[in-house]
Amino acid sequence: MATIKLNSGYDMPQVGFGLWKVDNNVCADTVYKAIKAGYRLFDGACDYGNEVEAGQGVARAIKEGIVKREELFIVSKLWNSFHDGDRVEPIAKKQLADWGLEYFDLYLIHFPVALAYVDPSVRYPPGWHYDGKSTIKRSNASIQETWTAMESLVEKGLTKSIGISNFQGQLIYDLLRYAKIRPATLQIEHHPYLVQPELIKLAKHEGIAVTAYSSFGPLSFLEFNMAHASAITPLLEETTITSLAQKYGKKPSQILLRWATQRGLAVIPKTLREENMKSNLDVTGWDLKQEDIDRISALDRNLRFNQPTNYFSTDDLWIFA
Numbered sequence: 001m002a003t004i005k006l007n008s009g010y011d012m013p014q015v016g017f018g019l020w021k022v023d024n025n026v027c028a029d030t031v032y033k034a035i036k037a038g039y040r041l042f043d044g045a046c047d048y049g050n051e052v053e054a055g056q057g058v059a060r061a062i063k064e065g066i067v068k069r070e071e072l073f074i075v076s077k078l079w080n081s082f083h084d085g086d087r088v089e090p091i092a093k094k095q096l097a098d099w100g101l102e103y104f105d106l107y108l109i110h111f112p113v114a115l116a117y118v119d120p121s122v123r124y125p126p127g128w129h130y131d132g133k134s135t136i137k138r139s140n141a142s143i144q145e146t147w148t149a150m151e152s153l154v155e156k157g158l159t160k161s162i163g164i165s166n167f168q169g170q171l172i173y174d175l176l177r178y179a180k181i182r183p184a185t186l187q188i189e190h191h192p193y194l195v196q197p198e199l200i201k202l203a204k205h206e207g208i209a210v211t212a213y214s215s216f217g218p219l220s221f222l223e224f225n226m227a228h229a230s231a232i233t234p235l236l237e238e239t240t241i242t243s244l245a246q247k248y249g250k251k252p253s254q255i256l257l258r259w260a261t262q263r264g265l266a267v268i269p270k271t272l273r274e275e276n277m278k279s280n281l282d283v284t285g286w287d288l289k290q291e292d293i294d295r296i297s298a299l300d301r302n303l304r305f306n307q308p309t310n311y312f313s314t315d316d317l318w319i320f321a
Protein backbone atom coordinates (compact mmCIF):
# COMPACT_ATOMS: atom_id res chain seq x y z
CA MET A 1 0.00 0.00 0.00
CA ALA A 2 1.59 3.31 -1.12
CA THR A 3 1.66 5.96 1.60
CA ILE A 4 2.30 9.69 1.90
CA LYS A 5 4.40 11.00 4.80
CA LEU A 6 2.50 13.79 6.55
CA ASN A 7 4.16 16.78 8.20
CA SER A 8 2.79 15.41 11.49
CA GLY A 9 5.08 12.39 11.10
CA TYR A 10 2.33 9.87 10.29
CA ASP A 11 2.01 7.83 7.08
CA MET A 12 -1.29 8.23 5.22
CA PRO A 13 -2.42 5.62 2.68
CA GLN A 14 -2.38 7.22 -0.77
CA VAL A 15 -5.59 5.49 -1.82
CA GLY A 16 -8.62 5.51 0.44
CA PHE A 17 -12.35 5.02 0.38
CA GLY A 18 -14.83 7.92 0.33
CA LEU A 19 -18.00 7.68 2.42
CA TRP A 20 -20.12 10.52 0.98
CA LYS A 21 -23.50 9.20 -0.24
CA VAL A 22 -22.92 5.71 1.13
CA ASP A 23 -26.45 5.09 2.40
CA ASN A 24 -26.97 4.13 6.04
CA ASN A 25 -28.51 0.76 5.16
CA VAL A 26 -25.43 -0.40 3.22
CA CYS A 27 -22.67 1.58 4.93
CA ALA A 28 -21.54 -0.96 7.55
CA ASP A 29 -21.41 -3.72 4.96
CA THR A 30 -19.65 -1.49 2.41
CA VAL A 31 -16.93 -0.48 4.89
CA TYR A 32 -16.46 -4.11 5.95
CA LYS A 33 -16.16 -5.22 2.30
CA ALA A 34 -13.80 -2.36 1.50
CA ILE A 35 -11.52 -3.38 4.38
CA LYS A 36 -11.58 -6.95 3.05
CA ALA A 37 -10.71 -5.61 -0.40
CA GLY A 38 -7.64 -3.91 1.10
CA TYR A 39 -8.72 -0.35 1.92
CA ARG A 40 -7.19 1.08 5.07
CA LEU A 41 -8.17 4.75 4.82
CA PHE A 42 -11.82 5.80 5.19
CA ASP A 43 -12.87 9.36 4.51
CA GLY A 44 -15.89 10.19 6.64
CA ALA A 45 -17.61 13.32 7.89
CA CYS A 46 -20.37 14.44 10.23
CA ASP A 47 -22.19 15.71 7.15
CA TYR A 48 -22.33 12.27 5.53
CA GLY A 49 -24.67 11.10 8.30
CA ASN A 50 -23.26 7.56 8.34
CA GLU A 51 -20.51 7.57 10.94
CA VAL A 52 -22.34 5.14 13.25
CA GLU A 53 -22.69 2.58 10.45
CA ALA A 54 -19.14 3.15 9.17
CA GLY A 55 -17.93 2.43 12.69
CA GLN A 56 -19.95 -0.79 12.75
CA GLY A 57 -18.20 -1.95 9.58
CA VAL A 58 -14.82 -1.16 11.14
CA ALA A 59 -15.75 -2.93 14.39
CA ARG A 60 -16.79 -6.07 12.51
CA ALA A 61 -13.53 -6.20 10.56
CA ILE A 62 -11.50 -5.71 13.75
CA LYS A 63 -13.54 -8.32 15.62
CA GLU A 64 -12.97 -10.86 12.84
CA GLY A 65 -9.22 -10.17 12.98
CA ILE A 66 -9.05 -8.84 9.40
CA VAL A 67 -7.40 -5.65 10.55
CA LYS A 68 -6.20 -3.90 13.70
CA ARG A 69 -7.28 -0.37 14.64
CA GLU A 70 -3.71 0.90 14.27
CA GLU A 71 -3.59 -0.39 10.68
CA LEU A 72 -6.54 1.80 9.74
CA PHE A 73 -6.46 5.51 8.94
CA ILE A 74 -9.80 7.05 9.82
CA VAL A 75 -10.55 10.56 8.58
CA SER A 76 -13.47 12.67 9.71
CA LYS A 77 -14.48 16.30 9.33
CA LEU A 78 -15.80 19.16 11.43
CA TRP A 79 -19.07 20.45 10.02
CA ASN A 80 -19.68 24.19 9.50
CA SER A 81 -22.20 24.45 12.38
CA PHE A 82 -19.50 23.54 14.91
CA HIS A 83 -16.84 26.18 14.11
CA ASP A 84 -17.33 28.16 17.34
CA GLY A 85 -14.30 27.35 19.50
CA ASP A 86 -16.26 25.79 22.36
CA ARG A 87 -18.24 23.52 19.99
CA VAL A 88 -15.28 21.75 18.38
CA GLU A 89 -14.26 19.31 21.11
CA PRO A 90 -17.79 18.19 22.09
CA ILE A 91 -18.72 17.42 18.49
CA ALA A 92 -15.41 15.67 17.77
CA LYS A 93 -16.07 13.50 20.85
CA LYS A 94 -19.60 12.74 19.62
CA GLN A 95 -18.23 11.76 16.21
CA LEU A 96 -15.63 9.51 17.84
CA ALA A 97 -18.38 7.88 19.91
CA ASP A 98 -20.43 7.37 16.73
CA TRP A 99 -17.49 5.61 15.09
CA GLY A 100 -16.73 3.70 18.31
CA LEU A 101 -13.16 5.01 18.22
CA GLU A 102 -10.83 6.64 20.71
CA TYR A 103 -9.03 8.80 18.17
CA PHE A 104 -9.18 9.91 14.55
CA ASP A 105 -6.08 9.70 12.40
CA LEU A 106 -7.02 12.92 10.68
CA TYR A 107 -9.72 15.49 11.40
CA LEU A 108 -10.41 18.23 8.85
CA ILE A 109 -12.27 21.52 8.77
CA HIS A 110 -14.81 20.52 6.08
CA PHE A 111 -15.38 24.02 4.65
CA PRO A 112 -14.03 27.48 5.60
CA VAL A 113 -17.63 28.49 6.27
CA ALA A 114 -18.85 29.12 9.84
CA LEU A 115 -22.56 28.56 10.46
CA ALA A 116 -24.62 29.04 13.61
CA TYR A 117 -24.63 26.14 16.06
CA VAL A 118 -27.39 23.56 15.73
CA ASP A 119 -27.67 21.21 18.69
CA PRO A 120 -27.35 17.53 17.65
CA SER A 121 -30.58 16.82 19.56
CA VAL A 122 -32.40 19.20 17.19
CA ARG A 123 -31.02 17.79 13.94
CA TYR A 124 -27.96 15.73 13.09
CA PRO A 125 -26.21 16.14 10.79
CA PRO A 126 -27.38 19.76 10.60
CA GLY A 127 -26.66 20.39 6.90
CA TRP A 128 -26.39 23.87 5.44
CA HIS A 129 -29.73 25.30 6.57
CA TYR A 130 -30.25 26.49 10.14
CA ASP A 131 -33.92 25.49 10.08
CA GLY A 132 -33.34 22.44 7.88
CA LYS A 133 -35.18 24.21 5.06
CA SER A 134 -34.30 27.66 3.76
CA THR A 135 -32.45 29.79 6.32
CA ILE A 136 -28.68 30.07 6.29
CA LYS A 137 -27.44 31.54 9.56
CA ARG A 138 -23.81 32.54 9.80
CA SER A 139 -21.60 32.34 12.87
CA ASN A 140 -18.92 34.92 13.66
CA ALA A 141 -16.25 32.31 14.40
CA SER A 142 -13.03 33.06 12.54
CA ILE A 143 -10.88 30.31 11.05
CA GLN A 144 -8.27 31.20 13.68
CA GLU A 145 -10.75 30.45 16.49
CA THR A 146 -11.68 27.13 14.87
CA TRP A 147 -8.10 26.14 14.09
CA THR A 148 -6.98 26.83 17.68
CA ALA A 149 -9.72 24.48 18.90
CA MET A 150 -8.65 21.88 16.30
CA GLU A 151 -5.09 22.11 17.64
CA SER A 152 -6.30 21.32 21.13
CA LEU A 153 -7.85 18.07 19.78
CA VAL A 154 -4.33 16.95 18.86
CA GLU A 155 -3.00 17.99 22.26
CA LYS A 156 -5.76 15.93 23.93
CA GLY A 157 -5.11 12.85 21.78
CA LEU A 158 -8.51 12.93 20.05
CA THR A 159 -6.89 13.06 16.62
CA LYS A 160 -3.35 12.38 15.42
CA SER A 161 -3.35 14.98 12.66
CA ILE A 162 -5.51 17.91 11.61
CA GLY A 163 -6.13 19.42 8.22
CA ILE A 164 -8.34 21.56 6.03
CA SER A 165 -10.68 21.09 3.12
CA ASN A 166 -12.03 23.41 0.42
CA PHE A 167 -9.54 26.16 1.36
CA GLN A 168 -7.95 28.37 -1.28
CA GLY A 169 -4.42 29.82 -1.25
CA GLN A 170 -4.98 33.17 0.47
CA LEU A 171 -6.79 31.57 3.39
CA ILE A 172 -4.06 28.94 3.76
CA TYR A 173 -1.40 31.65 3.96
CA ASP A 174 -3.46 33.45 6.61
CA LEU A 175 -3.88 30.24 8.65
CA LEU A 176 -0.14 29.50 8.47
CA ARG A 177 0.60 32.84 10.20
CA TYR A 178 -0.97 31.71 13.46
CA ALA A 179 -1.01 27.88 13.24
CA LYS A 180 1.00 26.20 16.00
CA ILE A 181 0.23 22.91 14.25
CA ARG A 182 0.37 23.19 10.48
CA PRO A 183 -2.39 21.49 8.48
CA ALA A 184 -1.20 18.00 7.57
CA THR A 185 -3.48 17.77 4.53
CA LEU A 186 -5.61 19.87 2.22
CA GLN A 187 -8.58 18.04 0.71
CA ILE A 188 -9.90 19.57 -2.52
CA GLU A 189 -12.13 18.86 -5.48
CA HIS A 190 -9.71 17.75 -8.17
CA HIS A 191 -10.19 16.11 -11.56
CA PRO A 192 -9.10 16.87 -15.14
CA TYR A 193 -11.80 19.55 -15.46
CA LEU A 194 -10.47 21.26 -12.27
CA VAL A 195 -6.71 20.77 -12.06
CA GLN A 196 -5.78 23.70 -9.75
CA PRO A 197 -2.01 23.55 -10.42
CA GLU A 198 -1.18 26.72 -8.44
CA LEU A 199 -3.02 25.57 -5.31
CA ILE A 200 -1.32 22.17 -5.44
CA LYS A 201 2.06 23.85 -5.90
CA LEU A 202 1.40 26.11 -2.92
CA ALA A 203 0.41 23.17 -0.71
CA LYS A 204 3.48 21.16 -1.72
CA HIS A 205 5.72 24.16 -1.08
CA GLU A 206 4.23 24.50 2.41
CA GLY A 207 4.58 20.77 3.17
CA ILE A 208 0.83 20.11 3.13
CA ALA A 209 -0.25 16.84 1.49
CA VAL A 210 -3.13 17.13 -0.95
CA THR A 211 -6.06 14.72 -1.14
CA ALA A 212 -8.16 14.83 -4.30
CA TYR A 213 -11.89 14.25 -4.05
CA SER A 214 -14.50 13.72 -6.76
CA SER A 215 -11.81 12.28 -9.04
CA PHE A 216 -14.47 11.35 -11.62
CA GLY A 217 -15.60 14.98 -11.87
CA PRO A 218 -19.23 15.63 -12.79
CA LEU A 219 -20.38 12.06 -12.07
CA SER A 220 -20.96 12.75 -8.36
CA PHE A 221 -22.96 15.89 -8.98
CA LEU A 222 -25.45 14.81 -11.64
CA GLU A 223 -28.04 13.96 -8.97
CA PHE A 224 -28.05 17.58 -7.77
CA ASN A 225 -29.33 18.74 -11.19
CA MET A 226 -26.32 20.98 -11.74
CA ALA A 227 -26.55 22.16 -15.33
CA HIS A 228 -22.77 22.39 -15.75
CA ALA A 229 -22.37 18.78 -14.56
CA SER A 230 -24.76 17.33 -17.13
CA ALA A 231 -23.62 19.65 -19.96
CA ILE A 232 -20.02 18.43 -20.04
CA THR A 233 -18.75 15.07 -21.37
CA PRO A 234 -18.55 12.57 -18.49
CA LEU A 235 -14.86 12.05 -17.69
CA LEU A 236 -15.19 8.26 -17.86
CA GLU A 237 -16.33 8.67 -21.50
CA GLU A 238 -13.97 11.49 -22.49
CA THR A 239 -11.91 10.40 -25.52
CA THR A 240 -8.46 11.31 -24.13
CA ILE A 241 -9.25 9.22 -21.06
CA THR A 242 -10.80 6.27 -22.94
CA SER A 243 -7.96 6.14 -25.46
CA LEU A 244 -5.39 6.12 -22.66
CA ALA A 245 -7.35 3.36 -20.94
CA GLN A 246 -6.98 1.30 -24.12
CA LYS A 247 -3.30 2.17 -24.44
CA TYR A 248 -2.47 1.09 -20.87
CA GLY A 249 -4.95 -1.79 -20.64
CA LYS A 250 -6.69 -0.14 -17.67
CA LYS A 251 -10.18 1.19 -16.95
CA PRO A 252 -10.88 4.90 -17.57
CA SER A 253 -11.49 5.23 -13.80
CA GLN A 254 -7.98 3.92 -13.14
CA ILE A 255 -6.44 6.38 -15.62
CA LEU A 256 -8.16 9.25 -13.76
CA LEU A 257 -7.00 8.02 -10.36
CA ARG A 258 -3.44 7.22 -11.50
CA TRP A 259 -3.14 10.67 -13.09
CA ALA A 260 -3.70 12.08 -9.58
CA THR A 261 -1.60 9.61 -7.58
CA GLN A 262 1.34 9.82 -9.98
CA ARG A 263 1.40 13.56 -9.36
CA GLY A 264 1.74 12.87 -5.61
CA LEU A 265 -1.89 13.33 -4.56
CA ALA A 266 -3.94 11.01 -2.39
CA VAL A 267 -7.32 9.84 -3.76
CA ILE A 268 -10.50 8.68 -2.00
CA PRO A 269 -12.91 7.24 -4.60
CA LYS A 270 -16.31 6.06 -3.42
CA THR A 271 -18.03 3.04 -4.88
CA LEU A 272 -20.76 0.66 -3.83
CA ARG A 273 -19.67 -1.94 -6.40
CA GLU A 274 -17.17 -4.58 -5.32
CA GLU A 275 -15.55 -4.85 -8.77
CA ASN A 276 -14.83 -1.10 -8.65
CA MET A 277 -13.43 -1.36 -5.11
CA LYS A 278 -10.70 -3.60 -6.43
CA SER A 279 -9.82 -1.60 -9.55
CA ASN A 280 -9.97 1.77 -7.72
CA LEU A 281 -7.35 0.45 -5.33
CA ASP A 282 -5.02 -0.59 -8.15
CA VAL A 283 -3.91 2.94 -9.00
CA THR A 284 -0.31 3.01 -7.80
CA GLY A 285 2.67 0.89 -8.81
CA TRP A 286 2.25 1.36 -12.58
CA ASP A 287 3.01 4.51 -14.54
CA LEU A 288 1.58 6.81 -17.14
CA LYS A 289 4.09 8.52 -19.43
CA GLN A 290 4.66 12.21 -18.62
CA GLU A 291 3.26 13.21 -22.03
CA ASP A 292 0.03 11.37 -21.17
CA ILE A 293 -0.17 13.03 -17.75
CA ASP A 294 0.18 16.36 -19.57
CA ARG A 295 -2.58 15.43 -22.06
CA ILE A 296 -4.96 14.73 -19.19
CA SER A 297 -4.00 17.96 -17.39
CA ALA A 298 -4.75 19.86 -20.63
CA LEU A 299 -8.45 18.94 -20.24
CA ASP A 300 -8.61 21.59 -17.47
CA ARG A 301 -11.71 23.85 -17.69
CA ASN A 302 -11.54 25.29 -14.16
CA LEU A 303 -14.95 23.71 -13.69
CA ARG A 304 -15.94 23.40 -10.02
CA PHE A 305 -19.00 21.45 -8.92
CA ASN A 306 -18.75 21.39 -5.13
CA GLN A 307 -19.30 24.94 -3.98
CA PRO A 308 -21.65 25.92 -1.19
CA THR A 309 -23.79 28.17 -3.37
CA ASN A 310 -24.63 25.20 -5.60
CA TYR A 311 -26.60 23.76 -2.69
CA PHE A 312 -28.61 26.93 -2.01
CA SER A 313 -31.72 28.26 -3.67
CA THR A 314 -32.02 31.93 -4.68
CA ASP A 315 -34.97 32.16 -2.27
CA ASP A 316 -32.86 31.14 0.75
CA LEU A 317 -32.73 33.67 3.56
CA TRP A 318 -29.26 34.65 4.84
CA ILE A 319 -28.89 35.75 8.45
CA PHE A 320 -25.60 37.15 9.73
CA ALA A 321 -24.72 36.67 13.38
Ligand SMILES: NC(=O)c1ccc[n+]([C@@H]2O[C@H](COP(=O)([O-])OP(=O)(O)OC[C@H]3O[C@@H](n4cnc5c(N)ncnc54)[C@H](OP(=O)(O)O)[C@@H]3O)[C@@H](O)[C@H]2O)c1
Pocket residue numbers: 017018019020021043044110165166187188212213214215216217219220236251253254268269270271272273276279280306
Ligand atom coordinates in the same frame (compact mmCIF):
# COMPACT_ATOMS: atom_id res chain seq x y z
N1 LIG B 1 -14.19 17.57 1.43
C1 LIG B 1 -15.27 17.68 0.70
O1 LIG B 1 -15.94 18.72 0.65
C2 LIG B 1 -15.70 16.52 -0.14
C3 LIG B 1 -16.63 16.69 -1.18
C4 LIG B 1 -16.98 15.60 -1.97
C5 LIG B 1 -16.41 14.37 -1.73
N2 LIG B 1 -15.52 14.22 -0.69
C6 LIG B 1 -14.94 12.89 -0.37
O2 LIG B 1 -14.41 12.32 -1.56
C7 LIG B 1 -15.01 11.06 -1.80
C8 LIG B 1 -15.07 10.77 -3.30
O3 LIG B 1 -15.76 11.76 -3.98
P1 LIG B 1 -17.20 11.55 -4.57
O4 LIG B 1 -17.98 10.69 -3.65
O5 LIG B 1 -17.68 12.88 -4.95
O6 LIG B 1 -17.05 10.78 -5.86
P2 LIG B 1 -16.14 9.92 -6.78
O7 LIG B 1 -15.40 8.93 -6.00
O8 LIG B 1 -15.41 10.84 -7.68
O9 LIG B 1 -17.26 9.24 -7.66
C9 LIG B 1 -18.24 8.43 -7.13
C10 LIG B 1 -19.11 7.99 -8.30
O10 LIG B 1 -18.31 7.26 -9.21
C11 LIG B 1 -18.82 5.94 -9.38
N3 LIG B 1 -17.66 5.07 -9.47
C12 LIG B 1 -16.76 4.79 -8.51
N4 LIG B 1 -15.81 3.99 -8.97
C13 LIG B 1 -16.08 3.76 -10.27
C14 LIG B 1 -15.44 3.00 -11.28
N5 LIG B 1 -14.33 2.31 -11.07
N6 LIG B 1 -16.03 2.97 -12.51
C15 LIG B 1 -17.17 3.67 -12.76
N7 LIG B 1 -17.81 4.41 -11.83
C16 LIG B 1 -17.27 4.45 -10.59
C17 LIG B 1 -19.67 5.71 -8.16
O11 LIG B 1 -20.73 4.83 -8.45
P3 LIG B 1 -20.92 3.43 -7.72
O12 LIG B 1 -20.96 3.71 -6.23
O13 LIG B 1 -22.19 2.92 -8.26
O14 LIG B 1 -19.73 2.60 -8.12
C18 LIG B 1 -20.21 7.10 -7.87
O15 LIG B 1 -21.31 7.37 -8.74
C19 LIG B 1 -16.39 11.19 -1.09
O16 LIG B 1 -17.01 9.95 -0.89
C20 LIG B 1 -15.98 11.91 0.16
O17 LIG B 1 -15.40 11.02 1.08
C21 LIG B 1 -15.15 15.27 0.08
